[in-house]
Amino acid sequence: MLLTITTTHNPATDIGYLLHKSPDKLHTKKLPFGQAHVFYPEATEEKCTAALMLDVDPIGLVRKNRGTAFPLDQYVNDRPYVASSFMSVAINRVFGTLLSGTSKHRQELVDQDIPLEAKIYALPCRANESFLKDLFEPLGYDVETESYALDREFPEWGDSPYFTLTLKKSCPLRELLIHLYVLIPVLDNKKHYFIGDDEVEKLLQYGEGWLKGHPQKEKIAHRYFRNLRSFSRIALDRLKDDNPAIDNEEESSGQVKADSQEEVLEDSIQTEKRISLHKQRHKAVIHALKEHNIATLLDLGCGEGKLLHFLRNEKSLSKIAGCDASIRSLEIAFDRLKPDEQRRGDPVIELFQSALTYRDKRFRDYEAATLVEVIEHIDEPRLGALERVVFEAANPRVVIVTTPNSEYNALFETLSAGQFRHADHRFEWTRAEFTEWANRVADNHGYEVSFHPIGDADKKYGAPSQMAVFVKPDIEEKKAV
Numbered sequence: 001m002l003l004t005i006t007t008t009h010n011p012a013t014d015i016g017y018l019l020h021k022s023p024d025k026l027h028t029k030k031l032p033f034g035q036a037h038v039f040y041p042e043a044t045e046e047k048c049t050a051a052l053m054l055d056v057d058p059i060g061l062v063r064k065n066r067g068t069a070f071p072l073d074q075y076v077n078d079r080p081y082v083a084s085s086f087m088s089v090a091i092n093r094v095f096g097t098l099l100s101g102t103s104k105h106r107q108e109l110v111d112q113d114i115p116l117e118a119k120i121y122a123l124p125c126r127a128n129e130s131f132l133k134d135l136f137e138p139l140g141y142d143v144e145t146e147s148y149a150l151d152r153e154f155p156e157w158g159d160s161p162y163f164t165l166t167l168k169k170s171c172p173l174r175e176l177l178i179h180l181y182v183l184i185p186v187l188d189n190k191k192h193y194f195i196g197d198d199e200v201e202k203l204l205q206y207g208e209g210w211l212k213g214h215p216q217k218e219k220i221a222h223r224y225f226r227n228l229r230s231f232s233r234i235a236l237d238r239l240k241d242d243n244p245a246i247d248n249e250e251e252s253s254g255q256v257k258a259d260s261q262e263e264v265l266e267d268s269i270q271t272e273k274r275i276s277l278h279k280q281r282h283k284a285v286i287h288a289l290k291e292h293n294i295a296t297l298l299d300l301g302c303g304e305g306k307l308l309h310f311l312r313n314e315k316s317l318s319k320i321a322g323c324d325a326s327i328r329s330l331e332i333a334f335d336r337l338k339p340d341e342q343r344r345g346d347p348v349i350e351l352f353q354s355a356l357t358y359r360d361k362r363f364r365d366y367e368a369a370t371l372v373e374v375i376e377h378i379d380e381p382r383l384g385a386l387e388r389v390v391f392e393a394a395n396p397r398v399v400i401v402t403t404p405n406s407e408y409n410a411l412f413e414t415l416s417a418g419q420f421r422h423a424d425h426r427f428e429w430t431r432a433e434f435t436e437w438a439n440r441v442a443d444n445h446g447y448e449v450s451f452h453p454i455g456d457a458d459k460k461y462g463a464p465s466q467m468a469v470f471v472k473p474d475i476e477e478k479k480a481v
Contacts, residue, residue: 001054001083002121003091004041005176009114012048016040017106018173019050020097029094032335033057036090054090056081082162083123085185091177098174099181099206111172118167118176124188126161134216135183142168178206186223199225200235201276212239277455281465282310284454285370285400288469290316292398298323298366300356300390301374305333312337312346321350321366357385363394370400373465376425383437391445391470399447399470401438402454404428407461431462438468448473 007015016023023043029036034056042049092099103110125132133143144166150157169176182203203211203224211217217239221232285307289297295318299307302322311320324330330351339349354360356371357378363369369390378386390399404421406428412421420428429437435451442449447470453463 001056001081001087001090003052003083003087003180004049004119005051005173006042006047006049006117006119007114007173008047011045013043013045014106014109015048015050015114015173016043018098018103018109019095020104021050021094023048023050027094029090031090031093033086033089036094038094052087052090052094054087056086081122082188083120083184084188087120088181088184091181091184095177099177101174110174113170113172115170116168116173116176118180120165120180120184122162123165123184124161125163126188129163132163132165132187135186135220136165136167136179138215139179139210140169140171144168179210182206182211182224183220186220200231200238203235204238207239277464278306281372281402281454281467282307284452284467285372285402286310286314288400288452288467289314289368289398292368292469292471294368294398295319296366297321297368297370298363298394298396299370299372300363301325301371301377302333302351303329305336305351307370307372308333308349309336312349314347315345317347319348319350319366321352323352323354323356323360323362325353325355327353357382357389359389359393363389366394366396368398368400369394369396372400372402373404375401376403376420376422376428379426387441387445391441391447395445395472397472400467401470402465402467403434405434405453405462405464405466406430408458408464410461411458431466434466434468438470442470446474447471 005015009015013023019038021027021038023040027038029038031054034054037053037055039051039053040049041051097103098110101110123132129145129147132145136143146164146166147159148162148164149155150160167176203221207220211220214220218232218236221235225231225235289311293316295316297311297317297320299311299320299322302308302324303326305322308320308322311317322330322333324333330353333351337349337351339351342349352362354362356374371390375383375386390396404425407430409419409421409428438449438451441447449468449470452467452469454465454467455463457463
């Protein structure tokens with residue numbers, strides 16, 4: 001796979017500052033599926049070309065691709081040779097600093113328009129050739145395509161679905177990379193990695209400022225999520241001006257009802273001020289951790305590592321860990337957190353597999369434990385085992401538990417009476433039920449507990465999520481002294 005970016009900006013070698021890759025060196029980065037190499041076939045003050053070449057390991061792909069429906073598909077495929085989601089991941093991993101909008105040496109260049117020409121070789125387009133232009137021309141690019149015969153010896157077979165794509169435009173280099181990062185997987189429509197809720201946030205983050213007005217935004221969203229309409233629908237709803245922002249979490253199943261036109265208007269006014277519920281939840285957890293001077297934390301049932309991703313930049317923490325019963329979720333968390341690429345000063349990150357209803361001596365090594373939207377996934381008869389594991393055996397100084405408030409479900413249009421927000425929920429408690437459970441646990445295990453609503457509260461039904469903070473009072477008093 002090969003991507004080249006050429007500029008005639010003067011001096012053209014400034015592109016090296018933006019990419020954080022010197023034109024004088026070969027740069028190599030190891031990736032889970034191979035190696036990415038950055039080099040400069042041409043580097044003068046008049047013209048400079050940066051090349052990103054991705055060397056995918058076919059054997060490694062076979063090892064990671066167990067259980068395919070078509071056995072030979074592991075060996076007979078185009079994955080190592082075409083610009084696909086692997087290239088998109090490489091752009092993020094290799095040029096991530098520029099994607100974030102920063103430059104260590106030449107920050108003034110980040111948002112500056114410079115003449116650019118990008119060329120992507122062997123780009124799959126499984127729609128038709130016009131789709132390439134439909135994607136990039138509305139973004140202001142001059143688009144050139146070169147197609148290839150499926151087999152030169154048999155011209156009657158027609159053209160292959162692969163193209164060399166050339167894009168020309170004067171714009172910030174970051175803008176070009178963002179467009180490629182989002183749209184390359186859209187063209188291929190075969191993402192190699194797991195698609196979860198964080199992909200919605202990723203699309204909205206990198207689509208900010210251009211996706212909302214793109215005439216092909218529906219196709220972009222559907223193909224970006226590999227035609228998983230549950231995700232594309234959420235993303236498209238959040239792009240609409242006239243759609244009030246709703247909770248961005250996996251259990252949100254519909255739009256919130258409004259009791260009057262005045263409420264609709266007020267909700268629309270507040271849309272830009274709202275923060276998605278999962279972010280509000282994480283902020284509430286972080287605030288509680290800081291309030292109790294926590295330095296080491298274990299996230300029980302960490303899933304894909306969303307909370308740990310927020311916590312990794314908290315300087316007050318020296319060590320954070322996550323455990324989950326799902327190996328697949330831990331693999332995604334590892335890929336998100338990259339504990340093997342930690343920066344100096346960041347908290348130490350550990351991930352391990354464990355069940356929450358069985359004692360594990362590793363649970364005892366942390367000042368605090370969090371169970372963020374976890375308990376509702378456990379059968380109620382098994383909660384007693386979880387209580388003994390967390391509050392008795394592990395016995396941390398602080399335990400933070402969040403769970404949905406079932407009363408708030410009445411405000412979701414598409415939730416029928418008695419239906420849970422997520423198919424895997426075993427129960428959902430009212431505020432009174434959660435308070436009763438938490439008070440009993442606190443009394444049984446020597447904790448004091450306080451309760452906190454999370455999200456915009458309704459006068460009748462309360463907040464969408466609820467949090468209990470359990471604290472060992474004797475230990476807190478000793479720390480205060």
